Amino acid sequence: MISETKIAHFDSLRLDSGFELAPVQVAYETWGELNASRSNAILVVHAFSGDAHAAGISAETGQTGWWDNMIGPGKAFDTDKYFVICSNVLGGCRGTTGPSSINPATGAPWAMNFPVITIADMVRLQHMLIESLGIRRLLAISGGSMGGMQVLEWAVSFPDAVACAIPIATTARHSAQQIAFNEVGRQAIMADLDWLDGNYYGRTRPARGLAVARMVGHITYMSDDSMREKFGRRMRGRDEFGFDFSAEFEVESYLRYRGSQFVDRFDANSYLYITKAMDYFDLSLGRTLAAALQPATARFLVISFTSDWLYPSYQSLEIVRALRTLNRDVAYCELPSNYGHDAFLVDVAEQTDMVRGFLASTYREAAA
């Protein structure tokens, strides 16, 4: 399944900050076929470091999509039945307008003059994309982590445009600990002398700071258990301590590798803007969560994972309780997994069954 990235262009986007961002482009990919009644469209929304390439083999890079085990013929998001769309988020660095894009007023990259964005801004741009594709109502919207925040925002901001919502391993508001981990990543980037207040385009990139930020992220995506299983105290190619500061333990080597690998595909300023959007995310904003969710009319399937300590199950349960207070149609499942937060990407057997059944029943009801 070869997949090509397409670009949609829009004149402007009004942001929560009041800023009018113009012009705006969105990179997106699609799989499957939109049916005649345009009732089988599913929007998949990506997590922090994801992009539009959710499934299949990229025509540009040859890479497999980040949710390829969930999207495709016969998979949870069955492309034989559904038309699946995924777009790179606003603020990103994989085709959609972000801080590395050219500011038409200066002819140079926006860098830190890019406006601070929110999850709701991302969602409004996705809504413009969906409408431009001739889709008035999505059969489903689904995503994990930051993707789940977008799912919740969609359900509240565009209730008529969502038949069902599947937020996974997510929260209705970023906690102090979640903000703290993001802040450490931002500080690591800003501490890099090559960051140059964001004006590193065309120069040396702040690779060391961005790599450190990514290493912190990777620890939070795994669980204590999964790190023990994957690495334990195993050393690289030797049994004895070297009494030096090389990467002796496999876990050290892994983190350094993942950090350096990330630098090749991600923009440091996008790291700052997207983590900030996550930290700003608070669906309730002084109201009760139930009051905030009041506009949502979609059916909900909420999924969390036992070993996910970054987005713990209690945060999903807050969403579920609020929806039940409102007497909304909501199913919840905490799936057993050792993979920590990464579970929504890698440990998908039960997730697949739940999503498949939920989509099928929603599709039947919508057709009825």
Add this chain to the structure above:
Amino acid sequence: MISETKIAHFDSLRLDSGFELAPVQVAYETWGELNASRSNAILVVHAFSGDAHAAGISAETGQTGWWDNMIGPGKAFDTDKYFVICSNVLGGCRGTTGPSSINPATGAPWAMNFPVITIADMVRLQHMLIESLGIRRLLAISGGSMGGMQVLEWAVSFPDAVACAIPIATTARHSAQQIAFNEVGRQAIMADLDWLDGNYYGRTRPARGLAVARMVGHITYMSDDSMREKFGRRMRGRDEFGFDFSAEFEVESYLRYRGSQFVDRFDANSYLYITKAMDYFDLSLGRTLAAALQPATARFLVISFTSDWLYPSYQSLEIVRALRTLNRDVAYCELPSNYGHDAFLVDVAEQTDMVRGFLASTYREAAA
């Protein structure tokens, strides 16, 4: 209670790496009086960023000791009854020989030519200090976190010199996750261009990298709960988002403050060496933990805290199970606390009662 730092000098110390470190000095403080039979001495050992100033008001800095709520007249380590000693660890930067000390061969700081050290090296130096004070057998040795590792090492390396051992919030071996968090801190320091391969003495210090490392540490020392209680999503002096990258949330401000504060009192190279010693720590080293603990004859009181996710209770339980296998005298308690790993420093009411009773019964038995 004014407390002064003293310095003990030793000709040399043979390290686990085979390196002969010479000369070596140790900074230490004491509280209370050694009795005539020299049977009331307690060695308190500090955690990663601690120092010899465990109690009272420092004559040099005016600061209160890091375990002042546990050490003093009538406190858990009752200085009316016991003679309490605390020394800065080998590799430290608070008076004991470490990478910022002068290498006599060059007349310049050791920097990264300082030998890589281990927890056992730290303990051997402490043993030399204790013997130089005329003490053959400690009534007790106690400490939390990295201090607890030293406690375990003492009990195994010098069984005749320890009547009772109180390891708190610690582990018999650093896990992959614990190594990973330390590695991120090291990489943050080494990523700082001011680090200069460790040769920053007399120049600009790698303050930004060290601050980032410390921020990561602080998150791991707290719990999700304690961060919610302490910060939540509260913003600094305003109610609305600023749509910029200033420290808007109180948790961001707190981390930045603690990071910058740490830079004033800690040496970046000591950070590298001491975290490395922790990562190397593995009491079992291929044997079962029970086999490794076989030489230990001390009575044990093992304490952990419910919300400590950095040194979770299961790691303390591994120690307890191994000691019970050996039919050793061991008491274990998991204390309820919301403070995470910091609990051993701040949430000390129950800890005080347990330690007081355990010391008193050990003292009675030793005198009998």
